[in-house]
Structures are given as C-alpha cells and as structure tokens.
Amino acid sequence: MEPIKAGIVGLGRLGKVHASNVQNYIKDLELVAACSVVPEELKFAKESLGIQKGYESFEKMVDEAEIDAVIIVSPSSLHTKQIEYAFAAGKHVFCEKPLGVSLPEIEQVKKVIEARPEQVFMLGFMRRFDESYRYAKEIVESGEIGKVTLVRCYGIDPSSGLESFVKFAKNSSSGGLFIDMAIHDIDLVRWFTGEEVKQVWAIGNNFAYPELAEYGDTETGAALMKLKNDAIAILVSGRNANHGYHVETEIMGTKGMLRVAQEPEKNLVTIFDDKGVRRPCSEHFPERFKQAFINELTEFARCIREGDKPDVTAKDGLESTKIALACTKSFETGELVALEDE
Amino acid sequence: MEPIKAGIVGLGRLGKVHASNVQNYIKDLELVAACSVVPEELKFAKESLGIQKGYESFEKMVDEAEIDAVIIVSPSSLHTKQIEYAFAAGKHVFCEKPLGVSLPEIEQVKKVIEARPEQVFMLGFMRRFDESYRYAKEIVESGEIGKVTLVRCYGIDPSSGLESFVKFAKNSSSGGLFIDMAIHDIDLVRWFTGEEVKQVWAIGNNFAYPELAEYGDTETGAALMKLKNDAIAILVSGRNANHGYHVETEIMGTKGMLRVAQEPEKNLVTIFDDKGVRRPCSEHFPERFKQAFINELTEFARCIREGDKPDVTAKDGLESTKIALACTKSFETGELVALEDE
C-alpha cells in the first residue's frame, strides 16, 4: 500500500523536525511537497529529505501538488487562513499549536473544521502522544488515583536559550509567556481533568533578565486556576531552567498522585562523579518530545487511513487559547480574571 | 555542669514527643516539672520519663518549681497568656506554634517578649532545624542558585489520619487548613526569601471528605502569593496524601533550583518488588521531623547557656499568622487579599 502523500508548510526549527520525522520514521506518510518563502529551506527539503516539489505559495501547493494531507508549521498568524484554504480543498490537516492568535479567527476556523467532519483535522498538542503522558492518562482514567483534586504543570525552557530569546523578544512578540509556553500545560489540565477553567490569577517576575519586561515578556510566571468543579490547577511557566528543559506534570487525586517527569531525565543513565549523583536532563523540546512528535503524525496518518477522529480537536485549540489569554490579562492587570460561560 | 532545669506544659501527642526528647536525647536540658489537667499524663511523665513534680496549674508550676525554662505545648489558645506569665517570672520560654490565635494577642505578647531581651524566647518552627532544610538554606545564602524567584511548599498530612481528623473537626476548630497546616510553609517562604507577602489568592476543595466543608475545613487547598519584591510563592496544603506525610519545598532561583524532600523518603532503603521500585515514605510529622524536634530544643538550651538569641522570633510568629489569616480570608471570600503594610 502506498503511503499517504502530504505537503508541509514551514521549514523552520520545528518544521524540519516534522519533515524529517515523516521522511525517516513514519511508514504511512510521505512528503512530496514543501512550501517556504526561504529558498534554502526548499533546497534542504529536496536534497536532504527527498521532497521533490518546492512551492513559495501555500495556495499553489494545495492546488497543484498531488497531496491528500497538509502539515502546517508556519508562523502562528497564518494558521487559521491556511487551515481554511486546505480544508476547502478537501485536504486533511495537521496544524502545529496554536490554532490561531485571536479568538474570533479561532472560532471561525473551528466552524470550518467542524463543518467537514469527514476530513481529519488534528492540532499539535504532542504531549498527549508522549508515552509517559499516555501512561499517566491511563492511570487517571482507570480511577486508580481517585478523583483529580489538583493538577500542577511546569513548563520551563532551558536557560541556554534565554539569551537568544531576549534578542528575539526585542524584535517580535511571542504573545507573552502564557500564550507561548503555558498553552501545552493548559491543554494538559483540560485533558487530565475533563474540566474547564473558571477563574485565574497570574503573576510573574523578571529577575534574571529584567529587559524582558520592556518587551512585554516574562521570565518566570505562575497562575492559580479554579476549575468549574472546584478542582485546582497550578501553572509555572518560565524561560530559565538551568538544568535543562523542565516539563513536569503532577496530578493529585483523592487516592494517589502521579508525577510525569518529576526530574526531566534524559535517559536511564545515572552518573556518579565529583559533582554528586546525577541524572543528565533533556536539553530542549525536540529531545524531550522526540518520540511524541513521531507518534502524533503516525496517529494523524492512522486517522486518515482508518477514517478516525483525532483526540485533539479544534475545540481544544479554542479553549486552551481562551485560558492562556485570561492568564495574560490577569498578569497584566494584577486582578482575578473569570472565564465567561458560553 | 548541671543541665538546665525546665518545666513542660501540655503532654498530648506533641508534648510527649518533646518531653521524651528532652529526657532521652538532650544532655543540657532536664525536665523536673510537668503540668497537665489530665492525671494520666502526669503519671506517665513521672513513671516513664522521671519527671518528679506534677502540677495541674501552670501558674503554680512557674511559681513553685525550681526551673529556669518553660516548654509550652498546651492548646494554642493558651499560648500567649502562658508566655506572658512565664516571661514575667523571668523564665526562658520555648513555645510550640502557633504563637497565638488572634492578631491582637500575638501583637501584645510580642511586645512582652521584646521588652525582656535577656530572656530566651523561641517559637517551634522546627523545620528550620531539619538537616535538609538547613543545608538548603546554606545553599540559598551562598548565592549558588542566584536570586529566589519562586518558592513552592507542599504540606500534606497522611490520609491515614483523615478519618480521625474529620471526627475531630466536627467538635472543635483547627482554625482551618491554612492556619493549621500552611503556617510552617509560610514560615519557610519568609525564611528562604527574606521577603514579606503582599497579596494572596487561595482556593480549595473537599472531594474525598465533603463533610469537612460543613465544619469549615478543607481537604486540599492552594494559595498563590505575590511577595513584595514580586517573587512568587505557591502553597499546597492538604490532609489526604495516600503515600505518607508529604512535606516538600522547592526554591527556584535564577541560577538553579532546590527541592527538599521531593519524595518524602523514610530512609535510604529502596524496595524492588512486585509493586515496582519504591521508596517507603515518612508516615507522619513525628517521624519526618524527629531529629529537628531534638535539634530545636538543643538550640533552645544552647541559647540559654550561651546568652544567644534564637533565629525564630516572635515577629516570625506574628507575620506568618497574618499571612495564614489572609489565605483563610481569600479562601472564604473567593477574592484576592492584600496584606497591609505596617
């Protein structure tokens, strides 16, 4: 059986990860087209990954390349428009997070997606496809730890990237810490509890890189969230983990507690030397979620092949963005922010 | 040299721990008098611990027993009155937390204590005397982890005690979760950061024991606190840790992060059996802080002997109570609560 033919748009850092995964590890998916406005990226796609056709225009790729699916890893502000175009053309779509950058456009694209249920749409919340998170989810679902009372999520980027991030923040906006970093954690809170957020309070500081404040960004932030059923969620997001890429999730239940990556261990090696007894850490997200990135596109292909619906939906994209925006508003105003009911 | 002679008031669970520590492990302190309204407790003190003189009246013990120091482990509501009486009589005083139950009486006793600087007063924040906390404090002081950006404190009692606590909560008031459990953690936040709290938001739930809500108590609570310098503190307090007594503290700094008792390991034994690879846990506070309880009274004796001032002061008692009350108010009203400046 021939693999499903796909085109990719965006070949930056994460785009290259996805493209390389498809070409090397995912048997049922094959990239035959790539779109980028950077000529070097198209050259790379052709020469290193064997992606034969290069396009500068997304619309042209969708119209002309013989593809069934589109993988969107372009700048966030383009996501909704590209999803709509590809969906209208009958393509299955995988789109990196976030679904979009404003609520109205997200709400609109959600309608477009939901109107064509026979096409697969999947949002790149890859953590749900990480083996450890899946294992944790199974335990939670089994009832083994009882009813979830509290979820604590840490998402802290490595310090090694901070300096370059400061430069980046000068010139463009990440959307701020809660939009940029916390969105994955917000999705996990919703996924593990099955509950929506009711109210949030978010605070933060910039002790290591005070200049971040000038650019509207934050080094270390925290949010406390009350869920609709009174369960508690705590988020800590940051850009300054000296030991590596610290993504940790805790799910406290009435009968037990789980921690995923309590220590962000790189592998199974323990080093005993003059620095003590230590576990080397994951250095960045491509390392920590290497397999999860492969798994999510494997699942995307499976859904297309078997006519199945992915677990991650447009609604997940919408709700998580609402919450991230509420955190941002609370951080900016210093006040409690309530999420309105629909 | 003869050990310092002391009297103890209160021989309940924790009183027995202190009394037994003094008689068995603290060379420079000796209990020669005990006060209790429960005859069995005085009998126990005499027969098992060799405390010769028993009193029903605290005042009588202070007046008549030949003692230089008093150890107060009586009900919280009696603390301030007893401290004042003992201080007026020229005795050194060690008092269990909390310093008192209302702000006005705490403010008053603080003045009494500060008026007689030649007498030793010490409050029982024993965690500061735990070897692991002291080690963490040294690292923080050394600047090794940079400036403190966030402190996260978990203080969760074991589930094994929950049923009896529910019964207790029916009949009397613990002051609520934040007064009863979080006070130690609040002291740690102040100790590690050297900062006061500016604003808090506290929430909670009662999923395992809904009846707790009826008695004004809470099973699992969390507070987010903004410190005056914009550092962040997160408290999680609870009564339902299935694995044991979970007291964990994290200090995040600009250059590194510390965790004290990330897992509440009982000792150095790891068990590999059909339940997986596991570390048995501390079961309750007398086990976890066994040595800290001994250390704090050893330090109390040393301060008396050497004319030194303990690190834990009446001000610490006052400020931590203010914060715990602010958490309680926030929890009850659902609103952000600001701590007023003095």
Add this chain to the structure above:
Amino acid sequence: MEPIKAGIVGLGRLGKVHASNVQNYIKDLELVAACSVVPEELKFAKESLGIQKGYESFEKMVDEAEIDAVIIVSPSSLHTKQIEYAFAAGKHVFCEKPLGVSLPEIEQVKKVIEARPEQVFMLGFMRRFDESYRYAKEIVESGEIGKVTLVRCYGIDPSSGLESFVKFAKNSSSGGLFIDMAIHDIDLVRWFTGEEVKQVWAIGNNFAYPELAEYGDTETGAALMKLKNDAIAILVSGRNANHGYHVETEIMGTKGMLRVAQEPEKNLVTIFDDKGVRRPCSEHFPERFKQAFINELTEFARCIREGDKPDVTAKDGLESTKIALACTKSFETGELVALEDE
C-alpha cells in the same frame, strides 16, 4: 528510492517483534518473504504484516524470493547453517544472538563471514543500540570517567515468566543461565572495556524453583571475571526479578561511575500512593529494548545502503560465547576456569 527487500526466518516471539518493527517503523527495509514451519505464523505474516510470500524451506526462500537481505530469528542451533547458506547466496544477514551453539561451528561461520567482507553481517546484540547504552558508551569513550576498573552487569528476567520457563526447561535446554541470559552482559563487558576475559568463577542457586537444578538450569547465578588487564567484571544473571525485567549495567572508572538503568524505569511517571513512592518498571525485554530493536535493524539497513560495516561482528559472537561457556564450566565444576589465549 525503494526500501531494501528482505526475508525473515523464524516468527516466534522475537521474530514477530522484528517483523513488526520492519513493517511499521523502518522506512528503508521491507519484508517481502517469511519462512516458518508453522502455518499459522506464515498466515499471520501475510495477513497482519503484509508479507506476501511464505516459505517452509529457508533455502527455498533464499533461492527464490527476490531479496537482498535475510533476518534470522530461528532456533539457535540453525543459525550457523542458515548464515552460511544465505552468505553463499550473496545475501546480507542479520542474525539474532547467539551466533551459534558450539565453538567449532561458530569459528567456521566466522571464517565464512569474514571471507565476504562486501556483504553486511550483523549480530543482534541490540543493547548496543539502546539510547542509554550509547550515551554511556560515549561518556566512557570521552574519558570522562577515566580508565574502567570494574563493570557490573545484572540481567534478570521477570518472575512473571518463571513458571512457564520451568515448564520449558523440562522439555528443552536453554543452554543454561550463562549461555541464555548472560551473553548480552558478556558482550557489554567486552564493549565497554575493550578487553578480553582471562579467568572466571561462577556460582548459583535455585531457592525459589529447586526443580530448575534437575533440568540443568539455574535461577540466580553470579560470575566474577578477571580481564586481561586486571579490570574486574561481575555478572549477576537470574530468572526471578519480582519487580520486572532488571537489566542494569555499572561501569566504574578511576574518575567516575555510570549506571545504566539502575532502576528499570518504564517511563517518566512516578506514582505516589499507599504503596509508597514508586517507579513502574519495564516488564520484559520487548518493552525495555523496544527502540533498540528498531535501531539495530535501522543500522543494518544503513550499513547495506551505505556499504558500511556494523559495529557488532562475528568475532563478538565468538568471544562472548567462549566466555559464557567458561562460566558454565566453572559453575558446573565449582572451579576457576581460565580462557586460553589464541
């Protein structure tokens, strides 16, 4: 580019793992032929894995199927004969461990293999392709832990398999504990030290399943080995790890020490519940070495494609078998056994 076409012989437990890996995860390899004397296995290969051609005769598969490579997962006693046949037919060969069951036949097949250096031969010591072992190897090679003084290897099968193993041992021979279980560990000792073994003493016992002794097998065994440069190796092999599949390797050097899988953690999840704080464990070798099995065949394909030589050679198969046989002899005679120099 078309994937390399291959045939597999043997579709038992491990054969199915390899076959499924190739069909699902290895882009540059494709099974087009399978050989088994069990009709159900050929049916499974065709229906579940899309392997179109089934053979009862290995020779026929090699002669008739249009394949460039052969993957041998047949009973150990057939390995050398099949390698020789396939090699004579110009096929690349991947063969599961052990290379063979007697030294003369291994020495002969080694000559056959070495006579045709343009064909790829690779032996299935998959641990060398596990991410954690590769990381450890890099650290050792870098000199970071100094000169290797001692290697300790544990290879202990889960208790959950013991009962069925006892039944199996009744009817057929595994070759004994050191041949069957320790061979991977012996390879690791040679790989990490770059040294050969000089002398061994091996002992063991059968406390849980005394009947194993009747069938010439052992439940728990240990060997102490002196390497030619006086470095030390310690092996513990067994069939009765209650917590899971315990493969642990320690490399002690003059400047530091490494442990690979000190605890056989299943993933990054920690569970806190009434059993303590625990890490779930890998249950069996297909789970623990899932990715390593994929990696080794990926490497096999890469060597074929790029004309490279695998790191694992026929010599590795020969030397490790010699050592395993020496351990067995020592265990049986109770005496020290020296390995003769070539």
Add this chain to the structure above:
Amino acid sequence: MEPIKAGIVGLGRLGKVHASNVQNYIKDLELVAACSVVPEELKFAKESLGIQKGYESFEKMVDEAEIDAVIIVSPSSLHTKQIEYAFAAGKHVFCEKPLGVSLPEIEQVKKVIEARPEQVFMLGFMRRFDESYRYAKEIVESGEIGKVTLVRCYGIDPSSGLESFVKFAKNSSSGGLFIDMAIHDIDLVRWFTGEEVKQVWAIGNNFAYPELAEYGDTETGAALMKLKNDAIAILVSGRNANHGYHVETEIMGTKGMLRVAQEPEKNLVTIFDDKGVRRPCSEHFPERFKQAFINELTEFARCIREGDKPDVTAKDGLESTKIALACTKSFETGELVALEDE
C-alpha cells in the same frame, strides 16, 4: 539516675567522634577518664569535652579511674590485650572493629569474653545500628523478600582521601583492602543471611594509584563468595569513589530485593542546576554513620543498665576476620580459598 561512668582509650579521628558523641548526645553515659599517649589529645579531652582525668597508661586508667565501662578506640593491634585487661578488672567493654589482627589472639579474647557473660562486651559494627540497615533487616526478617539468594556489598572510600591514604600506606600497613574496608561488609553478609562463608575468590587492581601495589594495598577489589547454603555474596571494596563515600548494600531474595543507600544521599535535598539533577552525597564515614555511632553507644549503655546482651558478639568479630583473611589470601594467590569448618 547518674549516667554510667566510662573511660576511653584512643582519641584519634574516630576516638574523637565517640568521645564527642558520649559527652553531647548520650544521656546515660559519661566519660570521666581518657587515655592517650598524645598529650594534645588529653588536653583536648579535658578542655573541649570536660573529661577530667587523663592517663598515659591504659592499665592505670582501668585500675584507678572510677569507671564501670571502657571504650576502646586504640590501634587495632592493642585491642585484644586491652579487652582482656579491662574484662579481668570487671569492666564492660565497647571495642572498635576489628576485634584483633590475628586469629589466635582473637580466639583467645573470645574465650575471655565468653567466660564472663555478666559483663557487657560489644564490637563496633555500627552499621547494624544505622536506621536504614535496621529497617532493611526488619524487612528481611519479616520474610517479605523471601529467602535471601544474593547479597552485594559496596564499601568504597571517597577519592578525596586517596592521596593521604597512599602516603599512609607507604609507612604502615592497613592490613590490606579486605581487612581494612571489607570487614563491615562481611559482617553485613553474615547478619543479613545468618550464614557462614564457604569459599571465596578475590581479585583487584590499582589503575589510579599503581604505587599502592608496592605497599601491598589495592585501590579497587572484588570478591565472590559462596555461602554454606549456596547463597551468593559479592563484595566490592575500594578507595576511589569520586562522588563521596559509597556504602551500598543489596539483599536479593526470592520475593523481592532491597537496596540500602543505592545512592549515598547526604540528605533529602535535590539540586537542579547546570550540572543536571543531582543528589549531594555523604562525604565520609563520620557523616554517613553519624547517628549509627550514637545509636551503638546508646545501645551499649542500655545493655549495661538493663543487663542485656548486645547483638554484636565476639564470635562476629572472629568470623568476619576469618573471611577477610580468606579474601586477602585469595587475592594474593589468585586461587579459590575455602574456609574450613570448625
């Protein structure tokens, strides 16, 4: 009740530890006499520890000081003579390991001790009084891990002490690695299994400090031991642990496995910084076994007070020395060594 009065002989490194423990932490024991041929040590004892009477002659101290008990921390070669003298004088005796340096003198002192069962004799195998070892022992006794099949003991001194040890080894003899370091581990093997050793093979190397070989010492050694019931014991002793003082013990049973100090964690603090996630380690034996040293003398006092027999006997001293000598013989000859039956 007055504390038991005792005299100490030997105020070197470990002698000071014991003396300080008695004076500061053990309520029922008091040092009133000290013996040393080094005037500074007697001065220290008087001025820093309040030990009033100083003696140059052990015999004189025993004869003249008003003491009920003697604590022997003198050079190993003096142990048996001093025990005999003190025992003849009716004193209770605590003696540091080893009981003696030659089998005949140990056998003789054992008879002397056993002839006066009303006097307390206790040997300083302090590990049996470490909280973690006691916990492990309880689990083993309870049958929870089944029948013991294998015990692995690591006793490795920190590298930080190696340079000074090399100098020391030049001038005097430690008795060699197995007598000096492994004796505690040998005691643990006997304690946990309740079995005697039948046969040993011991090997070693000196890769970091080759000069040690010239002085008859060894940097890293290992012994494999067959116990009388066929259980297995593995010893690794060394002088070059870069991460700290590595004393680790594993007890494998038919139903489970225990590890004591799998990682020699200093306390409950975990550090997350640019070196990874690490646990600081115990630096040396006085730190690791601080509480065990206090516990063992507390137990010594309790036995005297209550007329009880300590768990550690002269026989334990004799048997462990026999085994250590057998290891030494095996290491020197390269041969298997059998321990003769009595």
